[in-house]
Amino acid sequence: MLVSYKWLQDYVDLEGVSPDDLADKITNAGIEVEHVTYPGEGLKGLVIGQIESCTSHPQAEKLRLCNVNLGSETVQIVCGAPNVAAGQKVIVATVGARIGGNKKIKRAKLRGEESNGMICSLDELGVKSDLVPKEYADGIYVFDDDVPVGADALPYLNLDDVILDLDILINSAHCMNMIGVAHEVAAILDRPVRMPHPEVPETDEAAADRVNVTLAAAEKVPYYGARMIEGIKVGPSPRWMQLRLMAAGIRPISNVVDIANYVMLEYGQPLHTFDFDAFGSNRVLVRTARQGENIQTLDGQERTLSSEDIVITNGREPSAIAGVMGGTRSEVSGETKKVLLEAAVFDPISIRKTAQRLQLRTDASSRYEKGLDRNRVSSAADRAAELMARYAGGRILKGIVEQGEREVPERVITMPWRKINQVLGASLSQEDIKATLERLGFTVAAEEETIRVTVPSRRFDVSIPEDLVEEVGRIYGYNNLPATLPEGTSVHAALTPYQKIRRRTEQLMESAGLFQAYTYSLTTGEKATALTVKDSDPKPTKVVWPMSEEHAALRQSIIPQLIDVVKYHMNRQMPDVRLYEIGKVFLTKEGCARPEEEEHLAGVLTGRISERGWEGEPEAVDFFTVKGILEELSASLAVADRVAYTSAERDGLQPGQTADILLDGEIIGYLGALHPQLQKDAGLNKTYVFEVAIESLLKQDQPDITYRSLPRFPSTTRDMALVVDRSLPASDLYRVIRKTGAPLLDSVKLFDVYEGEHVSENEKSLAFSLIYLDPERTLTDDEVSAVHERIIKACKKQFGARLRG
């Protein structure tokens, strides 16, 4: 809402309060003033001049030589505007003046003729061209009334005004009009408000003899009132009104239309004017639209209506979409003689839906949506009628033809006194509270324990005790409140075990060299369903109105997003990338609109894990780098014994370098190299990825740590190298060794894998180091040998393993 500082002074005395001060005060009391603009800033040397003569330029067809009286002197100015003429009073930028865009005006010769200044259009002074009245849009501005020649032009153009831009939220809709702002400012400054008192010079003829109103959609139209005005002469509205409209961002059209807009700005009540002859009947029928019904609106668009819309009709066809925009059929034109003036109340939700569906937000619809002062409807109609009589030559027919409830009773809120101080944490006296509410225009009846507050109808945003707490608080000033801490019951607060372990997991990933990433949950339908952990044929969950195909479906794996991040780095010549992300994936469930959310840990590694340095070759990431990180993870979560890795084939990953990760036999993740084809297509180097449904891992009960006293007896280490079939998974050997070696076998470690000379082509040699220990005593060589032999035998029996010579 653009508020003119000059206009505001019609209603409130602003003596001693500068525009910037006022803006601060309004902001601190609850309505943010987003900008304070000085439209005349930078303009100087502009005076009102009168063109005494206007002749053609001898050398240029389109230019005119004007003798312009500037009061103190008469000068020659060359002017190219098509509408320039002798006798006009115009804006003259004198030599040395500055106009919009900080342009300086100099004495000049134009095609051989001297020009001592410039006759200005409004947009040359910085007025937005779409606000300049049509008749001056392509030329200079002409004063059409009595202005003093030689005077500074700025005050006569309201360019000495200051505009405050108020950010109106839903609870401040009562300030979407000048009277509302005036009440707010008056309360802040503790000064009285001067309300306009419209006086309507009515004729003896009754409006009701000309027109009648029927409400066929009463539930959506609580009130409809119409005034009849005849003998209208359509022409421009007075300059002061035009300037006020322009300052508020509305282009002046004609006296009739301007008055309706002006009163809307002043009272907050949208008004509509119909050309009554064009309206085509004496019956106003307000009804819901028929599905598919058409109307051409004032913006020239053909609109198709739905049965949720309200229309104003002449009994047959629609003349306006109620509360949103009028139709061209009954539009006020230069020929209009009779005007039907509508002042009505429409259901906010209905208006909002219509405006939204038609994508047609207007000054009227935005006011209807947010609510308006029910008890100001008829005074707004009276105010418009008064102005029509004065500025459009209209005869106002007697009475308002109306249906519905014109006024509603004022709301009363009763609440305990103490609630105000209790909620604010303040200690205001009852007198202070009462005085504050009265400043805001509330009527207060004080009782012992309670307070009865009558809310003026313009404050339709105030309905519950908490609203009154806010009213008192914002005027008193939140910055005057003390800063305290909650005194209530003390509660234990700590991270949940899950949150703690997740933090530790983050730490572990970072110590392993990975950086934490955040990627988007929404992606393309294709990526959303790629590289999933569990579901091999997932359906995407899509959003209804995506902004773009890039963010259309919910991811079911994090990896495709991380691969994009690797691409980003490759495109920027950064081949070493190590990232992890912990985040939700959204798994579709059959017959369920809402996907199941599961937290996953995913990572991507490519390039070198160490930097190339002077001390040696850098280490490149490989499958076992990644697996090592995951093993650290399962060890840190105390599930190492329950986790297994099995060779797997998965879409998008390289066969033979892919493993499923299982917890107690259930797949919870995978790791592997990206498929070489996919790598090549995406322009990537060898890239390894992993994803684990970490929620299932982290939600495992963490066993308590039990201390094992340090061994008091020495252990014995024996090594063995076993030659086995090349395809035998090492994990199988491990299993048998462990099982057979229990309980004396304390630990087993693979320290060499060998293929090549001395081992046949389809075999490999695996060398293990086995540590034997009995916590209760020293083991003898014979005892150790017995177990060791047993292990070797078992391996031989199960896998045909033999000791390497």
Added chain:
Amino acid sequence: MLKDKLLDLREEALKSIQSADSVKNLRDIHVHYLGKKGPITEVLKGMGKLAKEERPVIGQLANQIRESIGTRIEDKKKTLEKKMLEERIKSEAIDVTLPGRKRAMGGHHLLASVIRDIEDLFIGLGFSVVEGPEVEEDYYNFEALNLPKNHPARDMQDSFYITDEILMRTHTSPMQARTMEKHKGKGPVKIICPGKVYRRDTDDATHSHQFMQIEGLCVDKNVRLSDLKGVLTVFAKHVFGAEREIRLRPSYFPFTEPSVEMDISCFKCGGHGCSVCKGTGWIEILGSGMVHPNVLRMSGFDPSVYTGFAFGMGPERIAMLKYGIDDIRQFYNDDMRFLKQFKRA
């Protein structure tokens, strides 16, 4: 005769010890002179031919000579070893200014650091950290927060809907309702809820269709607006520095009444006005207020018994302000050069 021979042997031995230049050399000398087949032993073997009274004299001399050779060898060995050590130390000298071997270390995302810092602060103030679904029911995202269908404020946050009733949450506030429901009308409830939220925005330098939010809620008997002010003051000083002051401005949110926005005094200029605070001396940080009675009621709390405050803030905004980051998309590009800069944040 025998005596002279011994003295000669000593002379000879000491000389070779003197000229020995390695420990091995010395060992050889030791074996040569003092070994079982050495010349001294040989000499002593001839003692039988000596007169009875001469025997102990020669014997003693021989022992003395053995001893002194032994001592000399030991001494020389120590000297040699010391020399060797010195040489080794010299040869092992390195350029300590060469760079160390780098272990690959990753790091936290800046947003995670900001969130963690705030979580830890609020845990200290008695708040628990709760998390909730990112795909939410319309009821929890809007209706339970006093935003019935057709409420005009729903425009303020255009949403990604999955169906008419299911959408990507537009704020973490649904956790207010979900947590209060769980408490079944009994306070206190003190939570913060960090998480991802989604809005139908086109991504640019200042907008992101996905971003983080931290919601806070404190409901108990007798919670006051002044308590909100106190808690927010602690927060502002913790995150932006002890010299910060806060300012509360009335505002509007459907789920709080009264609603306030919190500004902090500008940390760049200290409040005189600069480019960061756009000349005002204040920077807008978060929205907050006293929980609307409808919200309490809908989640099973009696507003005549309980009051509460709630606040919601954006970690991206906090990080952008604190570190002068001018493009919100940086948080989601995951450029390693960006991530590395905030390892220690």
